[in-house]
Amino acid sequence: MQGTVILRAGTPNDENRDYLPEAIKGSDMVVNENGNNSQPYPERLVECTGTLTEDGLSDRWYEYVPESYDGSEPVPLVVGNHGGLMTGWGHAIYTSWTMVADREGFICVFPDAHQARIWQVEGMFNDHTPTFLGDRQLAKVPADYRENHDLNFLKALIAKMQEKYKIDAGRIFMQGMSAGNLMTAQFCRYYGNILAGAAGSGGPTQLDMLFTDDGAIKNAAGPLPVWQARPETNGTPPGRPYGEPVLNRFNRFYWMALNECEKTPQISIVGEHNFAFYKGAKGDVVYHDIKKRDHGQTLDEAFLYWDYFFSGLRRNADGSVTQSETILPRTGDAYAFAVADGTDKAWFCNKVVPMRVPAVKWQKLKYHGLDGGQKVRGEYLCIPVSFLAEVCGAEYRPGADTLTAELVLPDGRRLQFARGSIGCVIDNDLRSMYCEALHRGGELLVSIEWFCRYILNLQVSECDGVAYITDHFSTLSANLADVIRELLYGKPFPRHFRYMEYEEVKQSSANLQGENAKP
Numbered sequence: 001m002q003g004t005v006i007l008r009a010g011t012p013n014d015e016n017r018d019y020l021p022e023a024i025k026g027s028d029m030v031v032n033e034n035g036n037n038s039q040p041y042p043e044r045l046v047e048c049t050g051t052l053t054e055d056g057l058s059d060r061w062y063e064y065v066p067e068s069y070d071g072s073e074p075v076p077l078v079v080g081n082h083g084g085l086m087t088g089w090g091h092a093i094y095t096s097w098t099m100v101a102d103r104e105g106f107i108c109v110f111p112d113a114h115q116a117r118i119w120q121v122e123g124m125f126n127d128h129t130p131t132f133l134g135d136r137q138l139a140k141v142p143a144d145y146r147e148n149h150d151l152n153f154l155k156a157l158i159a160k161m162q163e164k165y166k167i168d169a170g171r172i173f174m175q176g177m178s179a180g181n182l183m184t185a186q187f188c189r190y191y192g193n194i195l196a197g198a199a200g201s202g203g204p205t206q207l208d209m210l211f212t213d214d215g216a217i218k219n220a221a222g223p224l225p226v227w228q229a230r231p232e233t234n235g236t237p238p239g240r241p242y243g244e245p246v247l248n249r250f251n252r253f254y255w256m257a258l259n260e261c262e263k264t265p266q267i268s269i270v271g272e273h274n275f276a277f278y279k280g281a282k283g284d285v286v287y288h289d290i291k292k293r294d295h296g297q298t299l300d301e302a303f304l305y306w307d308y309f310f311s312g313l314r315r316n317a318d319g320s321v322t323q324s325e326t327i328l329p330r331t332g333d334a335y336a337f338a339v340a341d342g343t344d345k346a347w348f349c350n351k352v353v354p355m356r357v358p359a360v361k362w363q364k365l366k367y368h369g370l371d372g373g374q375k376v377r378g379e380y381l382c383i384p385v386s387f388l389a390e391v392c393g394a395e396y397r398p399g400a401d402t403l404t405a406e407l408v409l410p411d412g413r414r415l416q417f418a419r420g421s422i423g424c425v426i427d428n429d430l431r432s433m434y435c436e437a438l439h440r441g442g443e444l445l446v447s448i449e450w451f452c453r454y455i456l457n458l459q460v461s462e463c464d465g466v467a468y469i470t471d472h473f474s475t476l477s478a479n480l481a482d483v484i485r486e487l488l489y490g491k492p493f494p495r496h497f498r499y500m501e502y503e504e505v506k507q508s509s510a511n512l513q514g515e516n517a518k519p
Helices: 088-094 097-104 149-164 179-194 245-258 301-308 385-392 448-455 478-488 502-516
Strands: 045-051 058-064 075-081 107-111 167-177 197-201 226-229 266-270 273-278 285-290 313-315 321-323 336-340 345-348 351-354 360-366 375-384 395-398 404-408 414-418 423-426 429-432 438-440 443-447 459-463 466-470
Touching: 045 088, 058 088, 058 097, 058 149, 075 088, 075 097, 075 149, 075 179, 088 107, 097 107, 097 301, 107 149, 149 167, 149 179, 167 179, 179 197, 226 245, 226 301, 245 285, 245 478, 266 336, 266 478, 273 478, 285 478, 336 478, 345 385, 345 478, 360 438, 375 385, 375 448, 385 395, 385 404, 385 443, 385 448, 414 443, 443 448, 448 459, 448 466, 459 478, 466 478
Parallel strands: 075 107, 075 167, 167 197, 197 226, 226 285
Antiparallel strands: 045 058, 058 107, 167 313, 266 273, 273 285, 313 321, 336 345, 336 466, 345 351, 360 375, 375 443, 395 404, 404 414, 414 423, 423 429, 438 443, 459 466
C-alpha cells in the first residue's frame, strides 16, 4: 500500500548565494537556484559514522527509514551519491528521494565522499594527480580500482544496510548527481552486478574511462539498466566538456552496446522532460534531457526514476535483470511526429518514415525600405503538404502541375495552397500563413509550425533545426533533438570515438563481459 506524498513548507533564504549553506542542516530553510530547489531538512534523516572498510578509515553517511518500515518484509534500498563539494544530507534535501521513500516504503542512504567532499573518480582530473581543488586537499585516485576507498566504502555501506535492515537484495539501486553521477557510473562499471539499476544527472564520464585506445568497452561487471539525465544547459564544471553532445552520445552508446539495446527508441516529451526509452535484451537505457535546465537535478527526478524505471527492475539470483511493468510505462507519445531540416525522413508513430522531398528551413525576409538590404523576420521549417495529409488523415489532391494542392481534412475543412503564396484558402476564406508556400521536387511545402498550430491546434516545439509536434504540452530539448537527428539522418549510432562501428563495439563488449564478468 502506498503512503502519502506530503510537501512540507520551508523558510526561503532568497538572499543566500551559497549552494549548500550549512544553516540548512536540521532547519526548515530552503534554497532555490534556477530549479535547484531544496526541501526542508527531513526529520527522519539520521547521521551515522563508522569504519566499514579494511583500510581503517572512518566515514559518514545519512540514513532515511520511512515510518512505514517495520522489518517484517524486505524493502528496496536506494543509495544517493552527492555532487562535488556537497554532502550526503545535501543530496537528501536537493532530491525528493525521501518523499518517494515515504510513498513506496523503501530505505535511502546518502553517503559522504571520504575526503574534501570530492569522490575518488577516475578521469575527473585528467592526470589523476591534483592535490588541491581550491583550498581543498584531494586524495589521488588509485590506479587499481580495488584500492579506491570510496568504491570500497559504497560497497561496504550497501552490505552494512543489508545487515542493519531487511533489504531486498534484488532491488538495490544507486543514483548520483554531477560528481556523484560520475561515482555512480564508476561503481556500475566495477560493481554494477550488485545493483538492479542505476541513474544519474549531469556529469557524463570521460570517454577514455569507457573505451580502450583500440575501441573496446571497459567494463568488469556486465550489463545494467541505466538512466542518464542530461540537463540541456549543463555546461558545468567550467572548462570541462560535460555539456558537449558527443560526450553525452557516447555515454549513452556505451550502455546501449553493453545492454544490447535496439537502435530505435520510444520517444516521449512531457512538459520540459524529454525521454528516449531504449529497449535492451540485457537491460534498458533511458536517455533524459530537461529543457532549459542547468547543471543539477530537478526536485521531481527521483519520482521519475522510480515511476518510470526502478519500480520495475529486479536483479535475479542468476545475475540477470527482470524488467517488469513500471508505475509509468516507458512508451513513446501516442501522437507525435518530428522533422529535421534537410532530410526526407520523418519521425511518426515511433518510427522513421519517408517524405517525398526533404524539409526546408525557410526565412521570411523584409527588404522594402532597406536600400537593397534585408532582415529576417522569421525562420520556418517547411515540409511537403503530402506528408501533412498523412499525419492528419487528410485527403491529398495535388494539382496537375503540382504548383497547387488541396487537402480535405477529416472534419470536412478544405484547404488550398499555391506556390509562392503566403495565403491558404480555408473553405471559402483566405488566411495568411507564416511564410509563402515553396515548390521543390514536384511537391508543395508549407510551414509545419503554422499548419500544426493554426489548423490542427497541436503543440509545436523547435530546437536546433528539429520540430516536434504533439497533442499535449511538450518542449523539445537539445539532446533529444540530437537523438532525433541521428534517427532521421540514418545514423542512430554515431561512429565510435576510435572509429569503430556500433556492431563491432557491441561484439567487443560481449567478448569483454565473458572475460571480466566478475569484479
